[in-house]
Amino acid sequence: MAEEPKEVWITGIGLATSLGDGVREHWEAMADVAAGPALEIERFEPYCVHRLIDINFSKQIPKKSDLRQMERWQRIGVYSAGLALNDAGIAGEPSLLALTHLVVAAGSGERDTAVDSQVLDALATRADTAVLAKEILPSALRPTLFLAQLSNLLAGNISIVHNVTASSRTFMGEEMAGISAVENAVRRVAAGQAELVLVGGALNAEREDLLLGYELGCNLWANSYRPVWQRLEAGSGFIPGSAGAFLVVEAREHAEARGAKSYARLKCVVSDRARRSKPGQIRESLDGMFDKVYRGHSPGPIAVLSGASGVAQASAEELAFLDGLDERHFTPVIRAYGSRLGHTVEAHFPLGIALAALALDRGGFYPPYDEGGEVEAPFPQAGALDRVLVTGVGHWRGEGLAVMERTSDGRA
Amino acid sequence: MMSGRLTDKKGRPAVVVTGMGIVTSLGWGKQENWVALKNGRCGIKSISRFPTDGLKTTIAGTIPNRPGHTPENYSACDLSLAIAEFAAAEAIEQAGIGGAGSFPGPLIVATPPSELEWPHLRRLYLANDDKQQTGYRGLRTAARSGEFANLARHVRFAAIADALQSRFGTLGEPLSVCTACASGSSTIQFAVEAIRRGEAEAAVCVGTDATVHREGLIRFSLLSALSTRNDPPQRASRPFSRSRDGFVIAEGAGALVLESYRHAAARGAEPLGVVLGAGEKADCYHRTRSQPDGAAIIGAITKALEDAAVDPEDIDHINAHGTSTPENDRMEYVSLRSVFGGRLSDIPITSNKSQIGHTLIAAGAVEAVIALLSLQNGIVPPTINYRDPDPEIPLDVVANTARKVSMRTVLSNSFGFGGQNVCLVFAAEPN
Numbered sequence: 149m150a151e152e153p154k155e156v157w158i159t160g161i162g163l164a165t166s167l168g169d170g171v172r173e174h175w176e177a178m179a180d181v182a183a184g185p186a187l188e189i190e191r192f193e194p195y196c197v198h199r200l201i202d203i204n205f206s207k208q209i210p211k212k213s214d215l216r217q218m219e220r221w222q223r224i225g226v227y228s229a230g231l232a233l234n235d236a237g238i239a240g241e242p243s244l245l246a247l248t249h250l251v252v253a254a255g256s257g258e259r260d261t262a263v264d265s266q267v268l269d270a271l272a273t274r275a276d277t278a279v280l281a282k283e284i285l286p287s288a289l290r291p292t293l294f295l296a297q298l299s300n301l302l303a304g305n306i307s308i309v310h311n312v313t314a315s316s317r318t319f320m321g322e323e324m325a326g327i328s329a330v331e332n333a334v335r336r337v338a339a340g341q342a343e344l345v346l347v348g349g350a351l352n353a354e355r356e357d358l359l360l361g362y363e364l365g366c367n368l369w370a371n372s373y374r375p376v377w378q379r380l381e382a383g384s385g386f387i388p389g390s391a392g393a394f395l396v397v398e399a400r401e402h403a404e405a406r407g408a409k410s411y412a413r414l415k416c417v418v419s420d421r422a423r424r425s426k427p428g429q430i431r432e433s434l435d436g437m438f439d440k441v442y443r444g445h446s447p448g449p450i451a452v453l454s455g456a457s458g459v460a461q462a463s464a465e466e467l468a469f470l471d472g473l474d475e476r477h478f479t480p481v482i483r484a485y486g487s488r489l490g491h492t493v494e495a496h497f498p499l500g501i502a503l504a505a506l507a508l509d510r511g512g513f514y515p516p517y518d519e520g521g522e523v524e525a526p527f528p529q530a531g532a533l534d535r536v537l538v539t540g541v542g543h544w545r546g547e548g549l550a551v552m553e554r555t556s557d558g559r560a
Numbered sequence: 561m562m563s564g565r566l567t568d569k570k571g572r573p574a575v576v577v578t579g580m581g582i583v584t585s586l587g588w589g590k591q592e593n594w595v596a597l598k599n600g601r602c603g604i605k606s607i608s609r610f611p612t613d614g615l616k617t618t619i620a621g622t623i624p625n626r627p628g629h630t631p632e633n634y635s636a637c638d639l640s641l642a643i644a645e646f647a648a649a650e651a652i653e654q655a656g657i658g659g660a661g662s663f664p665g666p667l668i669v670a671t672p673p674s675e676l677e678w679p680h681l682r683r684l685y686l687a688n689d690d691k692q693q694t695g696y697r698g699l700r701t702a703a704r705s706g707e708f709a710n711l712a713r714h715v716r717f718a719a720i721a722d723a724l725q726s727r728f729g730t731l732g733e734p735l736s737v738c739t740a741c742a743s744g745s746s747t748i749q750f751a752v753e754a755i756r757r758g759e760a761e762a763a764v765c766v767g768t769d770a771t772v773h774r775e776g777l778i779r780f781s782l783l784s785a786l787s788t789r790n791d792p793p794q795r796a797s798r799p800f801s802r803s804r805d806g807f808v809i810a811e812g813a814g815a816l817v818l819e820s821y822r823h824a825a826a827r828g829a830e831p832l833g834v835v836l837g838a839g840e841k842a843d844c845y846h847r848t849r850s851q852p853d854g855a856a857i858i859g860a861i862t863k864a865l866e867d868a869a870v871d872p873e874d875i876d877h878i879n880a881h882g883t884s885t886p887e888n889d890r891m892e893y894v895s896l897r898s899v900f901g902g903r904l905s906d907i908p909i910t911s912n913k914s915q916i917g918h919t920l921i922a923a924g925a926v927e928a929v930i931a932l933l934s935l936q937n938g939i940v941p942p943t944i945n946y947r948d949p950d951p952e953i954p955l956d957v958v959a960n961t962a963r964k965v966s967m968r969t970v971l972s973n974s975f976g977f978g979g980q981n982v983c984l985v986f987a988a989e990p991n
Contacts, residue, residue: 162974192700196699217847228780233803236634250823250842254738255717256673256674256675256715259675261695261696262695264681264695264696265694265695265696266680267678268681268685270681271678271685272685272686285774285775286614286776286781286782297779298673298738298740299673299717299738299979300738300739300740300976300977300978300980301738301847301977301978303842303978304842304847304977304978304979304980304981305847306843307843307885307979308844308845308846308847308979309843311841311844312842312844313842313856313859314841314842315840315841315842316739316840316842316979317737317739317746317750317840317980318737318738318980319716319735319736319737320671320718320736320737320738320740321671321716321717321718321721321735321736322716322718322736324718324736325717325718327733328733328736332750335754335757335759337752339753340759341753341756341757356696356697356700357696359678359700360676360684360696360699360700360703360715361688361698361712361715361716362707363700363703363704364703364709364711364712365709365712365716366703366704370704386934391963410609413789419732419733421722421725421732421733421734422731423726428688445804460762476843484706490950528966530595539827542718544712544715544716545718545722546718546733546811547733548733
């Protein structure tokens with residue numbers, strides 16, 4: 149585009165995680181490290197997961213008929229999307245909703261694991277594969293459940309429940325889905341291809357089928373809880389976390405014209421995909437992206453909300469990249485928010501952006517989450533927080549960075 | 561060589577298509593497909609890949625064998641990748657762009673559902689010796705052994721895009737997209753947007769779906785979406801006919817190389833056609849049904865025409881979504897009628913799904929390739945099995961045999977479960 153890129157603001161945040169429901173609860177819970185993470189330890193033993201806080205979904209999804217059509221990951225997503233629309237002052241405004249574009253990061257819907265188990269047991273005794281088709285599946289599979297399994301149906305349900313209809317896109321690909329979604333939203337707003345975008349994702353970590361999928365690649369942490377950075381040399385792995393994280397991303401002019409306040413400015417999002425066939429490629433990719441986006445920025449302390457998962461290769465190379473910022477005269481102050489909220493996969497990058505926006509708005513950073521470790525140092529108290537780097541490195545593929553800054557007209 | 565300006569009517573970079581590839585139930589590659597399409601052949605057949613006893617629907621548009629490729633030996637994920645690779649290679653080769661294993665732009669992939677299939681679950685089940693661990697707990701224990709790491713690709717949504725990127729050396733992070741049955745069209749829309757933003761000079765768009773397996777058939781059957789007219793299979797898919805009773809699930813892949821006209825012209829590449837515009841509108845009515853007044857579909861068509869800077873009068877041919885379900889074809893007609901008015905009856909329309917079935921996630925890309933081949937050749941492939949026109953949806957259907965049509969501008973429709981609607985406007989030359 150020949151024209152000057154438009155300034156991109158975050159004007160709404162919707163969060164539902166293991167530690168809170170809504171923006172205010174998150175600001176408090178993320179500061180209160182004395183209260184440990186909210187873990188489910190027994191149900192999926194030996195794996196622990198960060199379990200969703202109790203949520204009354206009907207506050208955002210009033211119709212029972214809608215709720216019945218959704219599995220839990222969709223409820224979490226539709227709920228947090230509603231919170232974001234509400235927060236941005238768009239909910240219930242038909243003229244704005246019709247102009248709101250939707251970009252969702254999604255995985256797959258949930259399988260009925262009880263049915264799967266029943267089928268597998270039956271196959272073990274009968275060895276007749278037709279048993280599937282003839283006897284069990286037709287009665288056990290429900291049409292509504294199948295719809296809940298379609299990846300784009302989180303977006304579909306958000307359109308139906310909240311009337312967001314300008315356009316609807318779903319990106320897939322684990323952590324890359326979240327990075328792609330936010331990047332697509334920001335680039336379209338910056339280029340004037342959209343003015344108002346609802347973007348985010350959701351994960352229900354309390355799912356048997358999902359845990360099996362992650363564990364095929366031996367990606368789960370299978371011991372008792374440890375913060376992210378302390379898992380790298382102790383077995384590697386991520387602890388999934390249930391979460392919904394949605395943002396309203398808006399062109400500054402559009403926000404100002406309707407009197408909407410910003411949390412923060414989303415300066416840019418960049419992404420790439422290192423091949424990971426040789427050690428060092430992830431770090432090289434992150435180095436390259438950082439140099440591109442921070443060229444001309446003043447050196448000094450830089451707050452980093454790291455989306456590190458705890459999967460050894462990815463997180464160790466990210467840490468090497470962050471440690472190396474010293475050579476560029478930046479002093480990173482790192483917080484791996486996954487230590488607190490779990491790794492939320494598709495939702496993880498939007499979640500990091502939301503937490504960064506919240507911190508920039510409040511003017512302060514989060515405390516260290518690396519208890520007993522050495523990676524996360526206290527934030528040097530020198531004026532209000534004015535910039536945050538958000539990182540996202542996929543547990544098996546993809547990496548991205550977001551550059552965020554404080555705006556003058558904050559909400560707090 | 562195309563004349564015309566390097567920017568479109570709105571001053572944005574004009575986007576051209578310089579390479580195309582396709583795999584469907586009719587064959588592998590443009591040549592096999594175009595000959596079959598033109599001659600009104602049908603790729604739908606009785607399923608032989610797995611036993612179909614107990615199933616209400618026993619037909620599908622499955623990919624035929626080819627030396628080096630035996631689809632029945634593949635999982636859905638692997639077959640989806642194999643046909644995507646073939647189509648992308650064909651498109652990139654035709655475009656003559658980049659070097660071996662190095663494509664100068666991003667990759668955008670419409671990627672099918674990723675999940676473990678029953679044979680995979682069964683392997684995990686049998687591998688766990690500790691029968692005290694029931695259900696998924698036992699399966700996880702088997703997974704923990706690390707012996708099944710090669711199954712991880714089946715549950716990773718980025719896996720197909722990742723493998724394609726490794727093969728073709730595209731730039732940046734590949735996008736994996738799902739807007740249900742509009743996904744293939746979405747990839748083209750996203751590439752157009754990126755080129756217009758000046759982020760990319762070229763992009764490879766791929767839609768692929770090879771998920772004909774037993775559970776998939778049962779699921780769509782439960783939605784009452786599939787035709788049960790199993791005999792003869794070639795007669796089952798009958799878009800716009802009064803007797804239509806559902807779609808026929810099918811496999812396919814389509815790939816397109818999109819480029820800024822400037823970039824193509826600079827390297828002397830011959831454009832095969834132009835993507836004038838794209839339009840998208842989400843429905844908020846129901847998970848599987850459109851708003852009764854067609855508002856979202858009308859919105860997508862109108863936005864596509866606006867984006868392309870063409871009037872309804874400019875559209876010479878419509879490549880319909882035309883699934884052959886009672887609901888879709890009626891809603892598509894109602895919406896088209898609202899946009900095109902009385903002139904609709906003069907616009908030749910066809911549904912490729914009569915010949916190849918519904919390739920689901922891939923459909924938008926597969927049918928974009930066919931729409932562009934139609935433009936290039938001045939021939940519209942027929943809607944076969946059009947023997948009892950539905951009087952409620954009077955259209956100029958290209959019935960049963962191909963028709964020569966003088967075309968400059970073509971509309972291609974794709975509508976998805978979940979309410980995502982994407983329409984594309986292609987032209988022979990920039991406007």
